[in-house]
Amino acid sequence: MARVTISTLNKMKAKAEKFVCVTAYDATFASLVSAAGAETILVGDSLGMVLQGHDSTVPVTIDDMAYHTACVARAQTESLLIADMPFMTYTTPEQTLHNATLLMQAGAQMIKMEGGVWLSESISMLVERGIPVCAHLGLTPQSVNAFGGFKVQGRTPKEAKSILADAVEIQDAGASLLVLECIPAALAADISSKLDIPVIGIGAGAGTDAQVLVLHDLLGLSARTPRFVRNFMQGEDSVQGALAAFVAAVKSGTFPAREHTYE
Ligand SMILES: Nc1nc(=O)c2c([nH]1)NC[C@@H]1CN(c3ccc(C(=O)N[C@@H](CCC(=O)O)C(=O)O)cc3)CN21
């Protein structure tokens, strides 16, 4: 795989070729994920749950994210490296600029933030200064306490309309990518077709331009997993085999299937 850039992903969207994202939090797994052919790697704040044992992503700090981003960056892969901005580290444009800089200096090539319209000013400020942005809409896990649990979003016409409006707004503000999490497949497909920027789905059906899963989930290591997870170790005898199976399933369109999708 040649070095992946935003332009690689835009070209793949134009050709309707699915691309792949997997989370990684250290150098060893980052190398394996990239060698399996994942175009993008996400240092997700899900590390608060799968590495640190918290029951949400809320306790994760910018220092935690910078540490794991630096670990992943040392793998020097050809995948595009995206890092999550953790809870409450991007409440104003100035605070966002400061904290995004820490993750870029740790080795990220793009930062991800949860939110829509309210992020516009911060997104344009980052993008104008050279920091590419991925936005994240739908079930935004940092808002778990506001949602009252990890619940599917966008099921009412009003919610669906608001997620679409947020998506258009963050694209206009200059975001390069969008993650849609746990929304009905039809809504995710509609948003993906209306946007020019590539859309990465998780629990958002097969109609997005790409798929992402948490590493530990696809390796069958998580005790309880949501509906959208498939254990790719099944039928494989190595981590490398499972990662290759995930990449192949996304690219061929066999994952996600109906059973992994919300209506
Ligand atoms: N290991 C792990 N995997 C993830 O996908 C993940 C994390 N951690 N941490 C951050 C968030 C939290 N996520 C979650 C967690 C639980 C559900 C869940 O249980 N969903 C219900 C849907 C309930 C409904 O219908 O509203 C399900 O049964 O699938 C979904 C997303 C996704 N992210």
Ligand SMILES: CC(C)C(=O)C(=O)O
């Ligand atoms: C599940 C993905 C999209 C994420 O934000 C994370 O791993 O933190």
Ligand SMILES: [Mg+2]
């Ligand atoms: Mg996250």
